Amino acid sequence: MKALVVLALVLSSMTGCATLGTATNGQNSGSSVTAATSSVSESLAPFPTQQPSLGPQLILPVTGGAPIFGIPLGGNLYLPVTGGPPEFGTPIAP
Numbered sequence: 001m002k003a004l005v006v007l008a009l010v011l012s013s014m015t016g017c018a019t020l021g022t023a024t025n026g027q028n029s030g031s032s033v034t035a036a037t038s039s040v041s042e043s044l045a046p047f048p049t050q051q052p053s054l055g056p057q058l059i060l061p062v063t064g065g066a067p068i069f070g071i072p073l074g075g076n077l078y079l080p081v082t083g084g085p086p087e088f089g090t091p092i093a094p
Contacts, residue, residue, distance in 0.1 A: 069082075
C-alpha cells in the first residue's frame, strides 16, 4: 500500500513539472508573438501617431476675433497665455 502512495506522488509530481515547463514555454512564445504583432500593426498604420502638444498654441477662438496663444486643456478648450477665462477654439497649426 505504501508503495502505491509513493508511486502516485512521484507520478503526480512529474506531470506537474511537465505541465509547468510547458506553460512557461507557452507564455514566452505567446509574448513574443504579441510583440511581433504590435510592431507589425504600428508599421502598417496609414498615418504616424502624433503626440499632443502641451505648450502654448496659436488658436482661433470659436466666438471669432483675433487669434490668441493658449495652453490646451483638452476638448478644444484653451487657457489664454495672457490671462482670462478659458476659451473654446481650433488650433491654427498642428
